Amino acid sequence: MAAPRQFGFIDALRGYAILAVVATHVQLLTPDLPFVVKRWADFGAYGVPLFFVVSAATLSSSWEARADGAAAFYIRRLFRIAPMFWLAIAYYLLLPWPWRAFWSPHGVDWATVALTAVFLHGWSPESLNVVPGGWSIATEWGFYLLFPFLVGALRSFWSALGASLAMLATMTLSAPAVGGWLAALFPQTPPVLVAWFQTFWLPGNLYIFLAGMACWRATKAFETPRWVAELEVAAAVLVAVVYPLLWDQPLKYAPAPCFAFALLVHGLASGGGRYLVFGATRRLGTLSFSVYLIHFAIITALIGAHPSLPGAHGLDYALFYALVLGASYLIAEVTYRTVERPMIRLGGQLAARVAAMSAPRRAHETTAEEAAQPPR
Numbered sequence: 574m575a576a577p578r579q580f581g582f583i584d585a586l587r588g589y590a591i592l593a594v595v596a597t598h599v600q601l602l603t604p605d606l607p608f609v610v611k612r613w614a615d616f617g618a619y620g621v622p623l624f625f626v627v628s629a630a631t632l633s634s635s636w637e638a639r640a641d642g643a644a645a646f647y648i649r650r651l652f653r654i655a656p657m658f659w660l661a662i663a664y665y666l667l668l669p670w671p672w673r674a675f676w677s678p679h680g681v682d683w684a685t686v687a688l689t690a691v692f693l694h695g696w697s698p699e700s701l702n703v704v705p706g707g708w709s710i711a712t713e714w715g716f717y718l719l720f721p722f723l724v725g726a727l728r729s730f731w732s733a734l735g736a737s738l739a740m741l742a743t744m745t746l747s748a749p750a751v752g753g754w755l756a757a758l759f760p761q762t763p764p765v766l767v768a769w770f771q772t773f774w775l776p777g778n779l780y781i782f783l784a785g786m787a788c789w790r791a792t793k794a795f796e797t798p799r800w801v802a803e804l805e806v807a808a809a810v811l812v813a814v815v816y817p818l819l820w821d822q823p824l825k826y827a828p829a830p831c832f833a834f835a836l837l838v839h840g841l842a843s844g845g846g847r848y849l850v851f852g853a854t855r856r857l858g859t860l861s862f863s864v865y866l867i868h869f870a871i872i873t874a875l876i877g878a879h880p881s882l883p884g885a886h887g888l889d890y891a892l893f894y895a896l897v898l899g900a901s902y903l904i905a906e907v908t909y910r911t912v913e914r915p916m917i918r919l920g921g922q923l924a925a926r927v928a929a930m931s932a933p934r935r936a937h938e939t940t941a942e943e944a945a946q947p948p949r
Contacts, residue, residue, distance in 0.1 A: 580631075580634070581850050581855055582838075582841040582842065582846070582849070582850045583630070583631055583858070584854070584855040584856075584859050585849055585850040585851070585854040585855050586623060586627045586841070587624065587627055587857075587858030587859075588853070588854035588855060588857035588858035588861060589623065589849075589854060589858075590620040590621070590623040590624045590627065590861065591858070591861040592620070592857070592898070593617040593618075593620030593623065594617060594621060594706075594865060594868075595864070595868050595894065595897055595901070596894060597614055597615060597620070598617075598706075598868065598897075599614070599872065599894045599897050600614050600615075600890075601872055602872060602897075603890040603893060606890055609818065610890060612817040612818055613818075614890070615817060615821070616813070616816065616817035616830075618826075619813075621709050622781050622826050622831045623834045624709070625712075625713070625781045625785060626782075626784060626831065626834040626838055627834075627838060628713060628782070628785065629716070629783070629784075629785025629786045629789070630789040630838050630842070632717075632720055632724075633785075636720075636724050641924065641925075642927075642928060644924075644927050644928075645925070645927050646717075646720070646721060648920055648924040648927060649921060649924045652917060652919055652921075652923070653916070653917055654692075654714065656913070656916040657862060657863060657908060657912055657913055658707070658866070659690060660866075660912065661704045661707075662689055662690060664870065665703065665704050665705065665870075666703070668870070668873070670705050670870075670873045672705070673702065673705075676699070676701060676702040677699050677700075677702070677703075678699065678762075678766070679699060679761070681703055685697075685699070685703060686703060688700050689704065689711075692711050692714035692715075694707065694708070694711045695708055695711025695712050695714075695715060695774055695775060696711075696774065697759075697770075698755075698759055698766045698767050699766065701769075701770065701773060704866065709865075712778050716775065716779070723783070727783070727786060729794065730787055730793075733783055733784075733787035733790050734784075734787040737783035737786075737787055738780070740776075740780040741828055744776055744777055744779075748771070751771060751776075752768070755767050755770065755771060771825070772825040780828075781826070785834075785835055785838065787835065788835040788836070788838045789838070789842070792839060792842045792843060797840075797843035797844075799844050801845075802840045802843035802844050802845030802846070803845040803846065804840075805836045805837070805839060805843070806840035806841060806846030806849070807846075808833070808836060809833040809836045809840065810837070810849075812830055812833035813833065816829065859909065860902065860905040860906065862913065863904070863908040863909050863912075863913060864901045864902060864905045867901045867904050867905055867908070868897050868898070868901040871896070871897045871900045871901050871904075872897055875893065
């Protein structure tokens with residue numbers, strides 16, 4: 574079993590993703606912004622699809638390098654995600670955030686908390702946000718559950734890309750029917766929450782993960798000249814800059830930016846865009862999970878300290894953005910060192926033990942398969 578290679582651009586992309594996510598949520602402090610600032614801040618919501626693409630590409634690389642089976646994979650994922658997320662559940666239950674009444678209009682009961690603790694909250698529209706932003710954790714975990722099967726079935730770039738496009742087409746064409754079915758399934762839930770649920774749940778985002786798998790397969794399948802990689806990165810960055818000025822943020826993630834993120838990952842993996850990768854973005858990416866969970870608490874604290882919010886001033890937005898990001902970063906340095914990193918290490922040790930125990934069985938199965946092959 575080989576240790577997976579560490580890619581600096583992966584951490585940098587996570588850094589940019591969390592910068593974008595914080596940018597969109599800081600609007601809760603300055604809801605009335607100038608047009609350009611407002612459009613780019615809204616587009617910050619696409620930091621979550623960027624996380625999804627990067628996650629799929631990283632897991633594909635790690636799976637190939639480790640080759641230690643599904644059980645070890647699930648153990649590592651559990652210890653990577655659960656400890657900080659469980660702490661966040663406890664924190665936000667004790668100190669509720671201001672918009673919980675919107676996302677859970679009938680209140681939060683212990684069944685909802687239990688669903689959240691086992692990452693199944695992404696299958697109920699009123700269970701999405703016990704932890705603010707927690708819907709993305711449920712969606713990500715759903716992808717983890719499918720990943721060992723997907724990575725075995727989608728072994729080429731073309732199969733992964735085809736699956737992504739097929740999933741996108743299926744969910745787009747079936748959206749009206751699925752929306753009606755969900756409304757009937759959850760009749761007591763406000764329609765706006767059902768609509769958001771249709772955007773947030775795994776089926777609506779699976780094509781994004783599959784695009785991330787496709788871009789990683791492409792790095793293995795094709796030799797990409799450096800100049801092509803640079804063009805890919807430049808095109809993806811151009812989409813991120815221009816797209817929000819041309820189209821308002823819809824209720825669902827638009828495919829164009831999501832596929833642009835896959836192009837960005839492929840371009841960086843192929844040697845382009847090194848100007849995007851440096852120490853600060855890499856460190857922020859390393860801490861991005863903690864920052865994601867913490868920054869809502871900072872926003873809530875600032876709302877409590879400053880209930881009369883400023884108006885349409887970009888300078889106010891910039892100030893609050895710096896405060897939220899800076900405070901979240903400092904706390905994340907502590908939680909990463911005391912919670913995340915020790916638990917990641919422990920999960921890796923347990924996964925290695927499980928993999929070692931199952932290695933003889935896998936070796937026996939491989940030998941049996943080889944013996945069953947006809948002579949050549």
